[in-house]
Amino acid sequence: MRAFTYERAANPAAAQRLATTQEEAVFLAGGTNLTDLMRLGVARPAALVDISDLPYDGIEHRADGSTLLGALSRNAEVAGDRVVRERYPVLSRAILAGASGQLRTMATTGGNLLQRTRCPYFQDVSKPCNKREPGTGCPASRGLAARDLGIIGVSDACIAHHPSDMAVAMVALDAVVHIRTVDGAARSVSLEEFHLLPGNTPEKETVLAPGELVTDVELPPPPPGSSNYRKVRDRASYAFALVSTAVSLALDDTGSVAAVRIGLGGLAPRPWRARTAEQALLGARFDEEAAKSAMRAELATARTTEHNAFKVDLTVDVVTSELLSLAAEESR
Numbered sequence: 001m002r003a004f005t006y007e008r009a010a011n012p013a014a015a016q017r018l019a020t021t022q023e024e025a026v027f028l029a030g031g032t033n034l035t036d037l038m039r040l041g042v043a044r045p046a047a048l049v050d051i052s053d054l055p056y057d058g059i060e061h062r063a064d065g066s067t068l069l070g071a072l073s074r075n076a077e078v079a080g081d082r083v084v085r086e087r088y089p090v091l092s093r094a095i096l097a098g099a100s101g102q103l104r105t106m107a108t109t110g111g112n113l114l115q116r117t118r119c120p121y122f123q124d125v126s127k128p129c130n131k132r133e134p135g136t137g138c139p140a141s142r143g144l145a146a147r148d149l150g151i152i153g154v155s156d157a158c159i160a161h162h163p164s165d166m167a168v169a170m171v172a173l174d175a176v177v178h179i180r181t182v183d184g185a186a187r188s189v190s191l192e193e194f195h196l197l198p199g200n201t202p203e204k205e206t207v208l209a210p211g212e213l214v215t216d217v218e219l220p221p222p223p224p225g226s227s228n229y230r231k232v233r234d235r236a237s238y239a240f241a242l243v244s245t246a247v248s249l250a251l252d253d254t255g256s257v258a259a260v261r262i263g264l265g266g267l268a269p270r271p272w273r274a275r276t277a278e279q280a281l282l283g284a285r286f287d288e289e290a291a292k293s294a295m296r297a298e299l300a301t302a303r304t305t306e307h308n309a310f311k312v313d314l315t316v317d318v319v320t321s322e323l324l325s326l327a328a329e330e331s332r
């Protein structure tokens, strides 16, 4: 491992100064992803700026029904928070579907959003990877590894997918990411736009400029109806999603869709909002065929290989089955 310096920042301005005045400095939050990548030689920072002492660890529930999660709130705290469980059960379930109890106790909201892909080529420094080393190629798109990787929003340069469970629920909840710029100003971006699609520059993963800090994630009041998170994976626990979905559904008195949200995980370089499927379903009479056809439309542009083509049918089936369960709950 490359030698690095370590400093614990006392306040946001100091953290940003340390991050921008030192060469190859990175922020350290819970460290559960960054330190793994340092051990693998994938991340080789010269300086770690520990942000644990910054005042971003709160969870604030507002009277208007929205919630503000500090970037340093721990995944376990958020998942276990009584109001989060009542207002946003889909978020609590998504977080609990990820990692392990120990990891969730360390992992933070900001770090979870900014965790890097689990593509085996990205994680193996002896292999080419356009994301880790631009211009070296993307063998992942040709081999067996593609099975676990992305099929929507991907490019010739990169098919890596975003591994977070939490973010899939958040994108379905219309979450907004609040950012502190290096000048100390605040700006915000919807979570849906926070992660960039790879195109020809897969090394650029988010809208964050160097030295910018994620301060909070805002969750608007929850959508109407019932919601759930479902994760399909190779092992029952301690595994990343092959496909996951965060869904919410409200039906009107006639059985038509009054509101629907569909987030998808395990399929794309960003937590994916299934806007095409949502539009097809909104106002339509809800039944199994309507759900399947909406999801087929969503995935019509999927770029698959022989190793991951199964993800299309799997996703259609998983989302349809979740929507059917929610519809049954709605009609009770």
Ligand SMILES: Cc1cc2nc3c(=O)[nH]c(=O)nc-3n(C[C@H](O)[C@H](O)[C@H](O)COP(=O)(O)OP(=O)(O)OC[C@H]3O[C@@H](n4cnc5c(N)ncnc54)[C@H](O)[C@@H]3O)c2cc1C
Binding pocket: 026, 027, 028, 029, 030, 031, 032, 033, 034, 035, 036, 051, 071, 072, 075, 097, 098, 099, 100, 103, 106, 107, 108, 109, 110, 111, 112, 113, 114, 115, 163, 164, 165, 166, 212, 213, 214, 215, 238, 239, 240, 241
């Ligand atoms: C064995 C294992 C299994 C796992 N399984 C799952 C799983 O099933 N599902 C899942 O979703 N996740 C899983 N994870 C990933 C885990 O959720 C992440 O490692 C964790 O959420 C990262 O949070 P952290 O605070 O530790 O981030 P860190 O490792 O500290 O940081 C990650 C990145 O975010 C940046 N960063 C952190 N906070 C900020 C901020 N406020 N502003 C700007 N930049 C910031 C850091 O510079 C770094 O680049 C697993 C991890 C492990 C090790």
